[in-house]
Amino acid sequence: MKRLSLLLAVALGLATAVSARPTVIECWFVEDAGGGKLAKKPAALLLRQGAESPPLRPDLAPERYLKIHDPAGALQAAFRQYPRDAPAPRCEMSLYVPLPASAKWLSGLTPEQSCPRALDGTWLMVSMSSPFLSLSSLLRPQSEPQPEPALITMATAVLTVFTHTPTPRIPMGQDALLDLSFAYVPLTPKAPSLAPGPPPFGLEWRRQHLGKGHLLLAVTPGLNGQVPAAREGAVAFAAWDDDEPWGPWTGNGTFWLPAVRPSQEGTYLATVHLPYLQGQITLELAVLKPPKVALTPAPLVWAAPGEAPPELLCLVSHFYPSHGLEVEWELRGGPEGRLQKAEGQRWLSALRHHSDGSLSLSAHLQLPPVTSEQHGARYACRVHHPSLSALGRSAEVTLQVAGLSGPSLEDGIGLFLSAFLLLGLLKALGWAENRVKPLSTILGKPPSSPVATVITPQ
The missing domain is CATH 2.60.40.10 (Immunoglobulins)
Known part of the structure; x- marks a missing residue:
């Protein structure tokens, strides 16, 4: 009976956690309007949907109303710890162009001369931020909207990077541990030209503060090549968490910085590099010391x-x-x-x-x-x-x-003077006793009344 109650409690907890996740994320689609200006249009992401049809959104163009297919479960994992009563994260969406990484230490990721044809077509980058989550996801939308009651575009989350510590507050002198998770869904599963297992990737952590920025750490799991040396004792736990032959795969790039100092606070940029694809998130690290x-x-x-x-x-x-x-x-x-x-x-x-x-x-x-x-x-x-x-x-x-608790100030001075005078009088009497002797003591006879005294010189 106890075991049944425990299982029921766990099931209810999981149901509560699932129901707490947002169903629809409202976004802004940002694009270049020319003349150095940006245009913003409303968009929405439908993260999960049951058997019922998606809600009608006549205010959205079909290409900006996206139903997300998430084979790796990265978006669900990102929102699993999201507080129930917290406001939805800020969301922006923009076009993305696959390009090779510019850093020399990442050249091994793109040995071919051109971008593979499998990456042709439209790509979208979605960025979400809140005090509880920072997320970046590369979406591959289908070319045509789905013929459902509500015109909607299907999109696959290909590369998703996120952290649950977007605003870490670290006590001065303690270690900073910044979590980073990512997931990748290959576009051509089980292709004969591809080796089974997760692909090599590159991970870099940078810091920007007061207008300056530099690379703290770079790693390339699965590649043989020279990477810049780590700075400030930084370490990253960079690896794929699983080795499924054809994916999808999830990975970890958690960053550790020992004994943080005030000079190490600022904006931290974590970037996961795959061939021609990059996902980046930002974290704002603050160093604190109570007075x-x-x-x-x-x-x-x-x-x-x-x-x-x-x-x-x-x-x-x-x-x-x-x-x-x-x-x-x-x-x-x-x-x-x-x-x-x-x-x-x-x-x-x-x-x-x-x-x-x-x-x-x-x-x-x-x-x-x-x-x-x-x-x-x-x-x-x-x-x-x-x-x-x-x-x-x-x-x-x-x-x-003074004067309301114990002796007043004047009383204290008076007592001090009285004690001083009494001490002086006692010393004077002692001095006189040592210098005055009875006359009988000098003559050697017993004294009779009256008694005369003689002061003898010392």
Whole structure:
């Protein structure tokens, strides 16, 4: 019975996951309009459809209403982890022309002089992006729309590349692991001229940041040739996941970058190269380090009524990046007994740069003169940063008004002076006792009343 319940729960979970996947993806078909301008026309991708006919879309031209045939199951795999309540990804579609890769280290992929005739015809490239998915797919549409109740064009997903980590946020000093999956469906299965098994491919990872870009890693599984050396300790787990004789095939190109630093953030481009076909996706890697927050003077700030307490200094140290940092001053308690914005003059210091790329600054608050009602109030420095939760991180001190808790300032000074005078008197008495002797001690006789004393010189 337990096993049956478990199987039922798994089946329901799978059904929920399948139903959560989008059925139709709305796109924009982008093409050159001349004069350096682009024209955008509505398009749609029908990812899955049961026995029923596709919905009517009179607003779409048949060549831009595509029913996707996905033999490798790459599109279903890409949307398998897509959140149910998340908005649909942004989608663009454009014409694609098969061309050989320009890099010399990829020349082994295209030994023939010209593009094979099997790649002739119309090709489309579809790009999707969202916080949960980055995907690129090369589609091969059929030449004529299908004669269904809704005019629609069948298209096969030939090469699909995607990642589930399009916006990785990596703590500074930790390793970055960027997943990459791809799938390929051969256009001429079981052709006599082709060797069985997955074809060789090329994989490259590049980074672009602040207008600069360079190749981090290049690999060519299945080819013998020289490739550029990897940089910054980068490693890729590049291989086909299966070796079916005639396809389709799925592969992995996950990228590993050790101990990331602020200089390594930016846009990462992952490109999978097959002969005359390329699929590319982008990832935006951000490096984060949460700030440390310390507030001085601490733990107590003393002040007399009508006087201003010492200046509060909030040190926000070793954080990254600089943008998104906010410092707030709060007053908890006080006359109104609630959380409120602290009054006073405030300013920030300039950023200080550390050798590891992290940053520090100090926030200052000069408080106005205090009143007796502010006794026991707490001043807090609250810091907000992209690396922290919505509540941020804070440090606080308590304000003690002299005269309301223990001795006042004047009482303290009086007690100090009294103790000082008493100590001096005791020392004077001790000095006199050592220097004064009775007369009987000098004459060697027992004293009688009255007793005379003689001060003997020392």
